[in-house]
Amino acid sequence: MTRTEYPWLLPSSMADPELPGDRGGRARRTVRDWAVDLTAFLCAAGLGMAALSTIDADPTTDDVFVLVDSLVGAAACCALWVRRRWPVGLAVALTVLSLVEPVAAGAWLVSLFSVAVHRPFRPVALIGAAALVTVPVQPYLRPDPTTSFLASTVVGALLVLLVLSWGMVVRSRRQLVVTLRERAVRAETEAALRAEQAQRLAREAIAREMHDVLAHRLTLLSVHAGALEFRPDAPPAEVARAAGVIRDSAHEALQDLRQIIGVLRGPGDSDGGGDRPQPTLATLDALVAESRLAGMRVTLDNRIADPAAAPAAAGRTVYRIAQESLTNARKHAPGAEVTLTVDGGPGRGITVEIRNPAPVEPFERVPGSGQGLIGLTERATLAGGRLDHGPEPDGGFGVRAWLPWSP
Known part of the structure; x- marks a missing residue:
């Protein structure tokens, strides 16, 4: 078995990178992460203290067992600080520990919730099935004198199903938020590309229009100016005619240039909208x-x-x-x-x-x-x-x- 074959055994930051809440053990926690981790720790500690008080109230329980339960429960609660990095391993370890240790039940439920949030359905289903199988074992090995075996089993199964369902709902919501964010980014990117393409097409159309219109006029200027340059002894009538053509061509070129620039300043299609007459x-x-x-x-x-x-x-x-x-x-x-x-x-x-x-x-x-x-x-x-x-x-x-x- 390799980790690539079972990616849900990898750390959270490597196995499920699409969820923003998954971070590796070395990643710096945000204020929200600290608040959530502290709340989970306090909830697990509260449930563990409630179970410990029930055990301590039983006169048949030795003080040594109470001390061992206290230490094991405290260790289980402290282990929750690594639940973001190793949610599957922590859940498996606490599932085994909860077979004989009722004080670790709070930390166990929190670890199941973490697995449901940070892992896909398959590992969650496997760990959830194992958790449901172990639910009746703990009250059988260490029964609560104030609660029947059936009641303890039913309550334990309901709690397991509740935290797993809650965790999967949180995971689904996070995935929905990530999907919507990706769609928004993709839509913005596509809109920017469409705007860039439209701008490029508009520039090409304007450049083509300028070339078609101005090249004709400027060529006339070049031809007649060259004729005046190489024939300085031309008759005055021919010089006047060439000068007139140069003047008219320059005037027409300026008019065409003004019209094309007017397309840039106002709305119009690529063929030159507005009031500009088209040939x-x-x-x-x-x-x-x-x-x-x-x-x-x-x-x-x-x-x-x-x-x-x-x-x-x-x-x-x-x-x-x-x-x-x-x-x-x-x-x-x-x-x-x-x-x-x-x-x-x-x-x-x-x-x-x-x-x-x-x-x-x-x-x-x-x-x-x-x-x-x-x-x-x-x-x-x-x-x-x-x-x-x-x-x-x-x-x-x-x-x-x-x-x-x-x-």
Whole structure:
């Protein structure tokens, strides 16, 4: 037999760690522990003194037996101070001692109560059965002249059942409190995780929105500022046009930035709630016109008869895909003609395809991180669609996406 096979033989702090009242012998007792232990000691001592007075009142009892009973009863009461560490061993020892020593009955009952509080049902049932078996032995060996054998046996059995039941009720209550506390801690932890996840998703949505909106404007600024830098001898009309585009793009970027910051300050969904107007499939023409004004060659083939009838979420996603693709084409293939094709309808979904050939002239490459295409893929997936992108056989680049359109 090993202690791992019978864990209820271990100290309380090792066998039943889920109950806060179980502490090892070296653990420091709290004020409540001292109060409970002192109360148990006094109750056991009171019952022992009552039994001792009954024995002393019997004229047939020798004084030597009274002295031995007093010493044994005092030792049994003092042994209760280790009941938290060794409840099972103490209960077994006092059960054997109570066979011949009625003065130890109080300490014995307290030890049974400790076992019921600090141990599960199986050891409690075994020790309780042994205690009930020994109840009639003590009045048979040392009968009380003032009480019948039957009355002593019945009272002893009732007391054993009472303290065991009381101890199991206390244990059940402690386990309930521990369970409720663990549930509360788990609920708080889950709530914190949900709040952290919601905050992370909100930050990702805002970052994606800022990238989609501002990258387009800032790329226009970069392209036209670079043109002014490398062509200082350009005609005044062309310089004025480029300066106007730079001014308008900077103004639009500031407006978009103010709108996004307004989402942070007020309530709204991840797509930018509130009063901020959202792009749709119907505003795709304005995006193409803006790109053409910036000097890009863009061919739009919109085969959808009524773009305004498209779902708002799908139309907004198509707009963002086209905006990011045009921005990338302007940065990585300046001067190349971009073809933008949109097709679809209810039940068929919306298909958008953006292609550009390889750049024909050397150019100063604008740095990019590739996060825009990753964001587009995430947008399409969240909208229930899919997006593919990659180089074309002719050296160009293509972006293809499909988004659902419910009939």
